Amino acid sequence: MNTSGDSGGPAAHNHSPENGGGEILDAKALDVLRELGGGDAEFLSEIVELFLAEALTRVNEMHAGLEGLEKDRVLQAAHALKSSSAHVGAVEFSRCCAELESHCRSSEQSEDLILTGRRAVAMYAEVQVALKAVLGAI
Amino acid sequence: MQKRAIPVEFEELKSSGTLPSPAGVGIKILEITRTDEFSADDMGQAIMSDSSLTGRILELANSADRAGQEPITTVSAAIMRLGATTVRNLALAFSVISERDDGSCKAFNYPLYWSGSLARAVAAKSLAQHVPGVSSEEGYVAGLLAEVGVLALATVHSEPYAKVLLETRGQPMSVVLAAENATFDIDHATICYCMMLDWGLPESFASAVESFNLDRLSSKEAAELDSLSDLLRFADAISSAMLFTATTPPRRINEVGEQIEMLQQVLEYSDADLDRLLGQISGEWSRWGERLDISTCDVSFSSIREAIARGREAFKKEVELQTGGAIRCESVVADTIVTTTDAVEDARGLGSERIKVLAVDDDPVALRLLVATLRKQGFDVTFAKNGSEAMRISMREGPDIIVADQEMPEMSGLELTRALRRSKRGSSMYIVLLTGARAEDLLVTAFESGVDDFIQKPFDANFLLARLRAGMRIVGLQRRIEEDRRTILRQLADKNNFNRRLKMLSLTDLLTEVPNRRHAMERVESEWKSANRRGTQFAVVMVDIDHFKAVNDTHGHDVGDRVLKSTAQVMSSTLRGEDQVARLGGEEFLIIARGAVLEEARVLAERVRIVVEENIVEADGYRGSVTVSLGVAAFDQGFTGVSEMMKAADDAVYQAKNLGRNQVRGARESSSCADEPHKRRLSA
Numbered sequence: 001m002n003t004s005g006d007s008g009g010p011a012a013h014n015h016s017p018e019n020g021g022g023e024i025l026d027a028k029a030l031d032v033l034r035e036l037g038g039g040d041a042e043f044l045s046e047i048v049e050l051f052l053a054e055a056l057t058r059v060n061e062m063h064a065g066l067e068g069l070e071k072d073r074v075l076q077a078a079h080a081l082k083s084s085s086a087h088v089g090a091v092e093f094s095r096c097c098a099e100l101e102s103h104c105r106s107s108e109q110s111e112d113l114i115l116t117g118r119r120a121v122a123m124y125a126e127v128q129v130a131l132k133a134v135l136g137a138i
Numbered sequence: 139m140q141k142r143a144i145p146v147e148f149e150e151l152k153s154s155g156t157l158p159s160p161a162g163v164g165i166k167i168l169e170i171t172r173t174d175e176f177s178a179d180d181m182g183q184a185i186m187s188d189s190s191l192t193g194r195i196l197e198l199a200n201s202a203d204r205a206g207q208e209p210i211t212t213v214s215a216a217i218m219r220l221g222a223t224t225v226r227n228l229a230l231a232f233s234v235i236s237e238r239d240d241g242s243c244k245a246f247n248y249p250l251y252w253s254g255s256l257a258r259a260v261a262a263k264s265l266a267q268h269v270p271g272v273s274s275e276e277g278y279v280a281g282l283l284a285e286v287g288v289l290a291l292a293t294v295h296s297e298p299y300a301k302v303l304l305e306t307r308g309q310p311m312s313v314v315l316a317a318e319n320a321t322f323d324i325d326h327a328t329i330c331y332c333m334m335l336d337w338g339l340p341e342s343f344a345s346a347v348e349s350f351n352l353d354r355l356s357s358k359e360a361a362e363l364d365s366l367s368d369l370l371r372f373a374d375a376i377s378s379a380m381l382f383t384a385t386t387p388p389r390r391i392n393e394v395g396e397q398i399e400m401l402q403q404v405l406e407y408s409d410a411d412l413d414r415l416l417g418q419i420s421g422e423w424s425r426w427g428e429r430l431d432i433s434t435c436d437v438s439f440s441s442i443r444e445a446i447a448r449g450r451e452a453f454k455k456e457v458e459l460q461t462g463g464a465i466r467c468e469s470v471v472a473d474t475i476v477t478t479t480d481a482v483e484d485a486r487g488l489g490s491e492r493i494k495v496l497a498v499d500d501d502p503v504a505l506r507l508l509v510a511t512l513r514k515q516g517f518d519v520t521f522a523k524n525g526s527e528a529m530r531i532s533m534r535e536g537p538d539i540i541v542a543d544q545e546m547p548e549m550s551g552l553e554l555t556r557a558l559r560r561s562k563r564g565s566s567m568y569i570v571l572l573t574g575a576r577a578e579d580l581l582v583t584a585f586e587s588g589v590d591d592f593i594q595k596p597f598d599a600n601f602l603l604a605r606l607r608a609g610m611r612i613v614g615l616q617r618r619i620e621e622d623r624r625t626i627l628r629q630l631a632d633k634n635n636f637n638r639r640l641k642m643l644s645l646t647d648l649l650t651e652v653p654n655r656r657h658a659m660e661r662v663e664s665e666w667k668s669a670n671r672r673g674t675q676f677a678v679v680m681v682d683i684d685h686f687k688a689v690n691d692t693h694g695h696d697v698g699d700r701v702l703k704s705t706a707q708v709m710s711s712t713l714r715g716e717d718q719v720a721r722l723g724g725e726e727f728l729i730i731a732r733g734a735v736l737e738e739a740r741v742l743a744e745r746v747r748i749v750v751e752e753n754i755v756e757a758d759g760y761r762g763s764v765t766v767s768l769g770v771a772a773f774d775q776g777f778t779g780v781s782e783m784m785k786a787a788d789d790a791v792y793q794a795k796n797l798g799r800n801q802v803r804g805a806r807e808s809s810s811c812a813d814e815p816h817k818r819r820l821s822a
Contacts, residue, residue: 032599033507036507036510036511036514036599037510038425038428038429038514039425040197040425040429042193042196042197043510046189046193046506047503047506047507050502050503050506051503053502054501054502054503079545079574080501082574083501083504083574083595083596084501084502084503084504086596087503087504087507087596088503138211
């Protein structure tokens with residue numbers, strides 16, 4: 001399951017119409033899921049639905065953590081989202097979560113943390129839209 | 139709808155509560171659809187509460203046979219397209235499968251049963267388009283459940299049915315049915331019929347399945363494919379062909395070959411057409427197998443064709459050998475039930491030899507992917523959502539390999555590893571940790587804690603499998619080592635056991651089963667040493683049965699032996715735990731009394747004398763008792779050595795004899811007859 005990233009930078013995003021119409025998703029990762037399901041779309045939709053349900057809770061956690069400046073709470077959410085989002089091809093979002101995670105781990109001022117956190121929350125909205133489009137196309 | 143009366147034997151099977159049956163949603167669907175006017179909406183709701191069931195039904199509704207139609211995505215659309223009854227039957231069939239487990243009937247190959255049923259279902263689904271009035275979904279359900287009566291017997295009557303199956307192994311189906319009737323007053327064809335009706339399937343459906351079971355592979359003169367039971371017969375032949383092994387008997391191959399030839403005629407198919415059809419069926423079989431977690435195998439139809447050709451050739455020769463060519467082949471055989479045998483199992487790694495993997499991750503997405511990846515590779519996968527659940531499952535199921543996420547709340551992968559390594563069971567498992575990118579800091583600690591390998595998240599499937607191959611090799615080695623260890627331990631135990639028995643035999647008197655002279659003398663020596671070293675006391679009592687020669691001469695040696703045995707036993711049961719009686723030879727015994735001084739030993743000897751005198755021996759018409767003369771010698775009498783002490787006890791016995799027998803004498807007690815013991819001895 002080669003989701004671990006050779007997509008380069010934002011410029012390398014895939015524009016294939018199959019991926020649900022957004023450049024926020026890596027079509028290759030979705031293909032890997034289709035393949036794992038044996039060409040069976042139900043598996044892909046199961047994984048995406050699992051992710052959406054899980055991510056919603058995590059993003060809410062992240063949001064609340066940012067509001068209350070609770071580094072640990074943000075850290076936990078970012079860490080979990082980093083890995084599960086990569087599985088569904090949300091590469092850019094995963095990277096953003098990784099960045100946020102390292103901000104949380106650093107002892108420095110939290111301005112970058114807040115900015116990155118807000119970016120992550122905003123980006124998730126796009127991920128969600130793109131993934132729902134993927135589901136709709138199945 | 140005319141239904142036959144349900145036989146009471148079926149009701150009895152049903153009341154056992156162990157008949158294969160739908161579960162969960164299946165039960166709910168049965169309830170909802172009990173009447174003919176059920177609400178399709180209610181049923182749709184029930185199905186949708188189970189997502190995997192929903193997926194399976196949608197897959198079937200969208201499958202290749204219905205190409206060209208708009209794909210449907212909802213259960214209600216599936217009901218619209220297939221009809222409520224069909225969807226209902228599908229839901230029931232799937233829910234029976236999801237309830238399956240490997241039951242306890244030893245002669246019944248459960249994985250093979252399900253593999254064969256699935257192959258038959260897929261084949262029936264494909265062939266259904268050629269049968270007027272049978273939809274592909276109906277074909278699928280019928281194929282899947284066609285032999286459920288056999289499964290029912292194996293489940294409810296596992297032991298007697300194993301016997302039936304073994305006794306009828308390789309016999310025509312009519313023999314199997316007759317044996318079932320003889321044993322259970324009902325056969326699997328009838329059970330099948332009743333179960334179908336019980337689940338609310340139409341009567342026409344139930345009787346088609348029944349007639350398939352009664353008349354399988356019947357070699358009709360004119361082949362036709364115009365009913366559900368014809369469909370099942372051909373589908374069953376295809377399924378059997380896909381499960382051919384090196385051990386399938388030629389006769390069976392011949393029958394299947396005939397059926398497939400017939401099918402080709404009916405469909406007017408060329409060889410290439412047939413290959414295409416069978417290839418498509420085989421592809422669908424493995425796809426559904428994966429879906430339903432049922433084992434399948436890769437089938438090449440050119441190799442099946444060759445197998446059929448070879449099998450028929452061999453069969454012809456067999457027949458010629460037996461009858462000069464004039465035999466009509468017996469038509470029907472229950473091979474799918476038992477005789478297609480374990481070769482299939484070996485080839486496909488079905489059954490117990492599959493490597494068990496436990497997947498552990500708190501992230502549901504990652505866990506689902508991990509499980510799917512591992513299952514696709516044929517591992518037997520269980521999963522856990524956190525460390526403590528993983529610990530419980532590990533202890534219960536003993537997986538060979540564990541793939542666990544490192545970063546989990548409460549119990550991390552590393553902590554799980556440490557906990558496992560502390561247990562005996564967990565010490566041999568192959569543990570792989572899934573880690574984030576910054577795992578380098580963790581490496582040393584982790585290896586020290588007993589982790590076998592690392593894989594970085596998000597994992598690459600090929601990479602994961604390559605790493606697991608290393609694990610499988612180790613699991614294989616460990617299994618071999620464990621097996622060798624068991625063998626060695628068993629051999630060692632056998633050897634120890636044998637040695638112990640040899641030693642015991644060498645120290646036991648075979649007739650009376652009390653210790654023999656050798657054992658007795660060893661014991662006296664050791665008591666002597668212990669008495670000298672630690673100042674403990676002990677005494678010996680020499681016992682001689684009075685007039686024993688007369689018993690032997692009058693009543694024979696058998697009675698004599700019984701007297702010896704009985705006397706030994708009664709003496710033995712009179713003694714305290716630390717005292718011991720041994721047979722020195724002939725009618726002579728020795729009692730070793732630990733801790734006793736002369737007077738105490740005399741009391742003991744007197745007790746023995748009384749119980750022997752009172753002991754009635756019955757043997758071969760003899761009924762009577764004997765008496766004994768006893769001589770006591772004790773360590774506290776100051777003997778110079780063991781032999782002097784033994785001789786003193788012996789002398790005391792002679793005195794007792796001389797004084798009239800049936801009495802106790804202490805060593806060195808004065809007696810008028812003590813000076814001529816040797817004369818008296820002759821008359822003992």
